[in-house]
Amino acid sequence: MQSGYTCHSCLKSLIRTPGAKSFARHVRTKPVYTSTSKRPYTQINGKTRAIATQQRRTAATAESLNHRLTRNAPGDLKTTAPLGVDEAIKSSERVLLQPSNLFHSFSNSPAPAIRKRAAFMKSHAYCPHPDHIQTRIVTSPHDPEARKTTKSIHPPAHVNFECPDCGLPVYCSERHWMDDYEHHAEICDTLRQANEDDHDLHSGRFFPEFEYPGPQIEEILPNMTNWDTYLYTREYNAINEDRSMRQATRLLTYPMTIASVIHELSPYNIRSGGRLTTEGLKSLSALRYSLHPPRSGSGLGIEGLRPTPPAVRIFILGARAESSLPRPVWVQLEYLFHRCPLHLIFIGPESMTNRDDEFPLPERTATNPFGGIVEDRISNYMKITTFVEYYHTMHKANYFQPFDPYFDCFVLFHPGLGHPASAHEWEETLPQLLETKVPIISTGYTDWDMQRDKKWVEEKMAGEVDFLMEAGENRFRSLRWDLNDLDPGDISCGNWGVWAFRGKRYETTMRDGVISV
Numbered sequence: 001m002q003s004g005y006t007c008h009s010c011l012k013s014l015i016r017t018p019g020a021k022s023f024a025r026h027v028r029t030k031p032v033y034t035s036t037s038k039r040p041y042t043q044i045n046g047k048t049r050a051i052a053t054q055q056r057r058t059a060a061t062a063e064s065l066n067h068r069l070t071r072n073a074p075g076d077l078k079t080t081a082p083l084g085v086d087e088a089i090k091s092s093e094r095v096l097l098q099p100s101n102l103f104h105s106f107s108n109s110p111a112p113a114i115r116k117r118a119a120f121m122k123s124h125a126y127c128p129h130p131d132h133i134q135t136r137i138v139t140s141p142h143d144p145e146a147r148k149t150t151k152s153i154h155p156p157a158h159v160n161f162e163c164p165d166c167g168l169p170v171y172c173s174e175r176h177w178m179d180d181y182e183h184h185a186e187i188c189d190t191l192r193q194a195n196e197d198d199h200d201l202h203s204g205r206f207f208p209e210f211e212y213p214g215p216q217i218e219e220i221l222p223n224m225t226n227w228d229t230y231l232y233t234r235e236y237n238a239i240n241e242d243r244s245m246r247q248a249t250r251l252l253t254y255p256m257t258i259a260s261v262i263h264e265l266s267p268y269n270i271r272s273g274g275r276l277t278t279e280g281l282k283s284l285s286a287l288r289y290s291l292h293p294p295r296s297g298s299g300l301g302i303e304g305l306r307p308t309p310p311a312v313r314i315f316i317l318g319a320r321a322e323s324s325l326p327r328p329v330w331v332q333l334e335y336l337f338h339r340c341p342l343h344l345i346f347i348g349p350e351s352m353t354n355r356d357d358e359f360p361l362p363e364r365t366a367t368n369p370f371g372g373i374v375e376d377r378i379s380n381y382m383k384i385t386t387f388v389e390y391y392h393t394m395h396k397a398n399y400f401q402p403f404d405p406y407f408d409c410f411v412l413f414h415p416g417l418g419h420p421a422s423a424h425e426w427e428e429t430l431p432q433l434l435e436t437k438v439p440i441i442s443t444g445y446t447d448w449d450m451q452r453d454k455k456w457v458e459e460k461m462a463g464e465v466d467f468l469m470e471a472g473e474n475r476f477r478s479l480r481w482d483l484n485d486l487d488p489g490d491i492s493c494g495n496w497g498v499w500a501f502r503g504k505r506y507e508t509t510m511r512d513g514v515i516s517v
Contacts, residue, residue, distance in 0.1 A: 097203035102196040105167040111202035127172035166191035209248035246480035255333035256476040280468030311341035319346035324354035403436040418456030434503030445492035471499035
């Protein structure tokens with residue numbers, strides 16, 4: 001994704017909507033464009049032509065800048081009158097916020113989108129002070145609501161006071177903030193970091209961390225030990241700032257979490273502390289055999305014709321924010337698997353979130369019964385299909401059968417399998433996933449969230465599940481902390497943990513001439 005300006009798709013994927021747990025929708029920031037560089041001319045005869053060419057380029061640049069700034073400016077920043085050449089170039093070079101001036105309270109933010117978030121928080125989030133009555137059922141001991149007891153006497157109150165240290169509305173009043181400051185101080189620094197990261201996305205600066213490298217030759221192997229070694233061996237632009245690193249990993253965590261598990265150079269293994277189980281090695285070895293095929297001697301001529309294996313299908317169930325990621329981000333997954341076509345299949349009722357430009361959805365016909373949106377020109381070896389439907393409905397229709405452990409894999413990003421609000425949606429789907437006998441990779445926002453999902457699977461499918469990878473911290477988790485606008489004290493990290501499982505496989509053996517299972 002080489003470009004001369006910041007990619008709007010990456011920015012839209014990172015900027016979030018009030019109240020949404022996933023990425024935001026259509027909050028646009030003003031991009032930074034640079035004027036066309038002047039070319040030095042030494043020929044006297046071509047001087048007039050060079051000046052005319054430069055004038056045409058400058059006029060075209062101003063016209064393009066005027067169109068883009070008018071179309072993409074958020075709300076009250078839109079210009080209504082055409083800009084001249086000098087004004088357009090000056091606007092293109094203007095930066096809303098400097099790196100040393102990123103901290104602002106949400107209510108007084110120079111970015112209109114953040115001020116809207118502040119208003120949303122103040123009208124929906126509740127004060128976490130233990131004097132207030134609980135507003136919801138506690139689902140985790142880490143939930144701020146768990147501090148509230150039956151002895152609380154004050155009615156619930158919305159947050160209204162903004163902490164001067166982190167700039168977020170966190171308590172209903174200054175008195176409650178001062179009284180509970182010792183508890184708030186545990187997360188205050190992290191909240192301030194999230195505040196500055198959000199303002200950074202609206203700063204209007206150039207984002208070199210959103211420029212991704214192209215394919216490498218197969219002989220250059222990526223080092224997937226951690227983020228630093230991967231970015232270095234894949235020849236990304238150098239990222240020297242912690243904030244830029246957090247912004248970059250927030251997007252790349254999705255393809256890299258998948259790659260870190262299924263790649264032959266995966267950092268997870270069966271050695272002590274490697275977290276991979278014996279059953280996991282069996283399942284992933286079959287998948288890796290297809291992902292890393294041996295050289296077959298194929299060529300362009302008749303003598304080089306060889307049978308082509310089918311694409312490896314990666315089913316991403318319950319897709320939300322990940323389905324709206326810029327496609328160059330997902331292409332980074334393809335570059336890690338040479339000579340192997342990949343087919344990403346996003347399935348879920350929210351799989352079209354933040355993709356308003358692609359509406360209306362295709363009509364459901366006999367040849368496309370579930371209205372799939374097919375993107376088959378992303379690259380030579382990657383295809384993406386999106387279905388706005390529940391997986392169990394498609395499974396009953398035998399739409400994807402048969403499944404093959406050598407060519408199929410399921411991925412669940414933050415599924416909430418054990419969460420009281422979403423567990424009922426997975427009760428019908430889970431047995432169907434296990435009967436396919438293919439690997440299922442799942443992630444979680446926190447260790448508690450991940451362990452709760454694992455416990456739910458064990459209770460619902462006792463004796464019918466094999467664990468492929470132990471639950472633990474994801475080496476390619478997002479380094480950026482995200483805010484929950486419905487509860488500013490609830491901070492989470494995208495894909496913090498990862499684990500894997502599949503349906504139990506029974507081996508048939510011969511014993512004394514009798515088949516036993």
